[in-house]
Amino acid sequence: MADNTLEFDGTTKRYGDVVALDDLSFDVRPGEIFGFVGSNGAGKTTAMRIALGVLAADGGAVRWRGAPITLEAARRIGYMPEERGLYPKMTVADQLEYLARLHGLSRADARAAVTEWTDRLGIGDRRTSEVGALSLGNQQRVQLAAALLHGPDLLVLDEPFSGLDPVAVDVMSGVLAERAAAGVPVLFSSHQLDLVQRLCDRVGIIRSGRLVACDTVDALRSTKRQVIVDVRGAWNPAVPGVDLVSTDGTRQVLALADDVDDQDVLRAALAAGPVTEFRPYRPTLTELFREVVTDEGAQP
Incomplete structure (x- = not known):
């Protein structure tokens, strides 16, 4: 063929x-x-x-x-x-x-x-x-x-x-x-x-x-550096190069710029309270799609 x-x-x-x-x-x-x-x-x-x-x-x-x-x-x-x-x-x-x-x-x-x-x-x-x-x-x-x-x-x-x-x-x-x-x-x-x-x-x-x-x-799904962090306490992830993607109670998904060290984010979270979860997160294709089309407000 x-x-x-x-x-x-x-x-x-x-x-x-x-x-x-x-x-x-x-x-x-x-x-x-x-x-x-x-x-x-x-x-x-x-x-x-x-x-x-x-x-x-x-x-x-x-x-x-x-x-x-x-x-x-x-x-x-x-x-x-x-x-x-x-x-x-x-x-x-x-x-x-x-x-x-x-x-x-x-x-x-x-x-x-x-x-x-x-x-x-x-x-x-x-x-x-x-x-x-x-x-x-x-x-x-x-x-x-x-x-x-x-x-x-x-x-x-x-x-x-x-x-x-x-x-x-x-x-x-x-x-x-x-x-x-x-x-x-x-x-x-x-x-x-x-x-x-x-x-x-x-x-x-x-x-x-x-x-x-x-x-x-x-x-x-790997194009975006994201982490999940769950802090038992009031915490605003105001770290340069870090953006809040979503929140579910105390559990947050954060997007990290390429030059951000995730350990700096962890240290900032620990300073606010006990951290029960901290791990890399890969968005689903649905989440990625929504982000890609956000500029036009489209939905899948």
């Missing part, structure tokens, strides 16, 4: 005076699960639609395997839109077989793939049901089956976990890990940042069309 990397290179998109994507650059590597996160309207869906050729970029490029994505190449991509793109009056089996045939599978191969993926995703007993009669969670499983049944070499999934129950989340998580282990690049967006933190090798945070952070989850 050729280098299976998906690459956004200075990709821009405007709608009149609105900048949807502003010099967006990152890549998704073979065998990697890449989480693409941002507030509503940040540009995630626009970027994914450009990758699929549904939208045209105004500048820059999107390349897969080192080349622009042609219609033929797009047939090897598994795409799951945020909005359900299914025909509600068709049965699950007919809908999926039709989509598989569009991707070039023979009738026999399409039917085999439909059976395999509906069984794996827990909707085998709903193959003869109309799509519109399914719960939203089961419709989401049909959407994922549609993205997988042709054995794609790249997965681009927009909010794939939306509306799923915990069992379905576990099934879908396992499928994504399996496809990545087979060398498939997996790009997915989600507002469920606990899942992103658990599943992804790397994460990109987008704000107002610009990528403002991109690294491994561990590296992103």
Whole structure:
């Protein structure tokens, strides 16, 4: 297999005076699960639609395997839109077989793939049901089956976990890990940042069309020096280079500048009263996300 990397290179998109994507650059590597996160309207869906050729970029490029994505190449991509793109009056089996045939599978191969993926995703007993009669969670499983049944070499999934129950989340998580282990690049967006933190090798945070952070989850969570300190007494952490992040009773989370010695902070805390807890703290991806988007007051 050729280098299976998906690459956004200075990709821009405007709608009149609105900048949807502003010099967006990152890549998704073979065998990697890449989480693409941002507030509503940040540009995630626009970027994914450009990758699929549904939208045209105004500048820059999107390349897969080192080349622009042609219609033929797009047939090897598994795409799951945020909005359900299914025909509600068709049965699950007919809908999926039709989509598989569009991707070039023979009738026999399409039917085999439909059976395999509906069984794996827990909707085998709903193959003869109309799509519109399914719960939203089961419709989401049909959407994922549609993205997988042709054995794609790249997965681009927009909010794939939306509306799923915990069992379905576990099934879908396992499928994504399996496809990545087979060398498939997996790009997915989600507002469920606990899942992103658990599943992804790397994460990109987008704000107002610009990528403002991109690294491994561990590296992103280590960008801020923070400590937890619990002082049994009134203490105002008025130490130069130390900022209060949050307070829960006497327990405080403090952010330390690079030149601050944490032992100086501990000594200041001990001077105020008994210290029952003092340790390094790594913010969760959700906390980091909120800090990154604070400038615009956005929420995940």
